[in-house]
Amino acid sequence: MKSLEEDELCFPHLLNSSCKRTVHPHFVSTLIYILLSSICFLTVTLNLLVIISISHFKQLHTPTNLLLLSLAVSDFFVGLILFFQIMVKDGCWFLGDLMCMLYIVLDYIVVSSSVGTMVLISVDRYVAICEPLHYSNKVTQKRVKICVCLCWTCSALLLILLLKDNLKKTGRYTTCFGECIIVITYIAELADLFLTFIGPVIVIIVLYMRVFVVAVTQARAMRSHVAALPLKFSMTITAKKSEMKAARTLGVVIVVFLLCVCPYYCFALSGQDSLINLSSATIVICVFYFNSCLNPLIYAFFYPWFRKSMKLIVTLKILQPGSCERNLL
Numbered sequence: 001m002k003s004l005e006e007d008e009l010c011f012p013h014l015l016n017s018s019c020k021r022t023v024h025p026h027f028v029s030t031l032i033y034i035l036l037s038s039i040c041f042l043t044v045t046l047n048l049l050v051i052i053s054i055s056h057f058k059q060l061h062t063p064t065n066l067l068l069l070s071l072a073v074s075d076f077f078v079g080l081i082l083f084f085q086i087m088v089k090d091g092c093w094f095l096g097d098l099m100c101m102l103y104i105v106l107d108y109i110v111v112s113s114s115v116g117t118m119v120l121i122s123v124d125r126y127v128a129i130c131e132p133l134h135y136s137n138k139v140t141q142k143r144v145k146i147c148v149c150l151c152w153t154c155s156a157l158l159l160i161l162l163l164k165d166n167l168k169k170t171g172r173y174t175t176c177f178g179e180c181i182i183v184i185t186y187i188a189e190l191a192d193l194f195l196t197f198i199g200p201v202i203v204i205i206v207l208y209m210r211v212f213v214v215a216v217t218q219a220r221a222m223r224s225h226v227a228a229l230p231l232k233f234s235m236t237i238t239a240k241k242s243e244m245k246a247a248r249t250l251g252v253v254i255v256v257f258l259l260c261v262c263p264y265y266c267f268a269l270s271g272q273d274s275l276i277n278l279s280s281a282t283i284v285i286c287v288f289y290f291n292s293c294l295n296p297l298i299y300a301f302f303y304p305w306f307r308k309s310m311k312l313i314v315t316l317k318i319l320q321p322g323s324c325e326r327n328l329l
Contacts, residue, residue: 064121064128074110256291260290
């Protein structure tokens with residue numbers, strides 16, 4: 001009996017202070033490990049390809065692609081963070097309080113910056129479709145870079161405000177060895193929920209609904225021989241075909257993002273207290289993180305330039321002189 005009890009502990013040699021291990025059937029435990037490992041590997045690899053593609057090829061240095069680069073960076077770190085989720089699949093944290101806090105900080109910054117980037121992508125598509133004549137003046141590479149930097153900076157500052165008590169002393173709320181938790185106040189939890197979920201989702205939905213309405217209107221106008229209308233009016237309602245295609249592709253990215261993120265926040269809303277246990281709700285967390293793996297697959301399906309760049313990267317042709325000047329579009 002004693003041996004059985006020790007096997008259920010994260011640290012068997014600490015009988016009185018060790019946390020209990022979450023015991024899963026061997027088949028379930030193996031399945032979770034394989035699933036998380038596969039998602040982790042694919043997320044890191046595919047997003048690294050996106051980062052290399054947009055960074056290396058000069059032709060891809062557009063404002064929209066800079067936003068995709070920011071999203072790929074956050075998704076890449078999500079893949080690295082998922083490695084730690086694999087380690088706590090049995091409910092035990094073995095890396096100490098400092099690494100626990102580092103894990104939480106990195107996870108929060110990456111997730112919130114990813115949400116912020118989704119909002120920026122929605123704004124980018126809104127301007128491109130609804131105000132096509134002013135797009136090149138309003139959306140420049142310099143402004144996009146500033147917005148991306150502000151997005152990541154604000155994510156870090158928000159984290160400091162929400163977790164200031166947890167950051168003062170690591171592990172101050174742990175009750176046993178092998179636990180990795182944070183505690184936030186009810187007000188902080190509501191603020192976090194609104195700033196990183198409800199608010200951004202409302203903005204994204206409103207902007208894309210507007211984009212959808214304008215796109216439908218433009219499609220109907222073009223089918224009605226818009227060329228016969230006055231030139232000024234025709235130019236106003238007609239968006240470039242490439243912009244429309246980009247709007248559809250990024251619309252798919254945003255819909256997939258909402259489908260993957262909503263279950264996680266709905267689960268968080270159903271909680272009875274403000275205690276966040278990082279080893280719970282494995283399925284919901286898997287769906288949440290799986291979104292970071294899906295984005296590059298969506299690019300591969302919709303963007304020919306990504307498929308071409310992947311081929312050049314895998315075959316190491318990007319190491320050739322002048323490869324950054326290749327035509328991918």
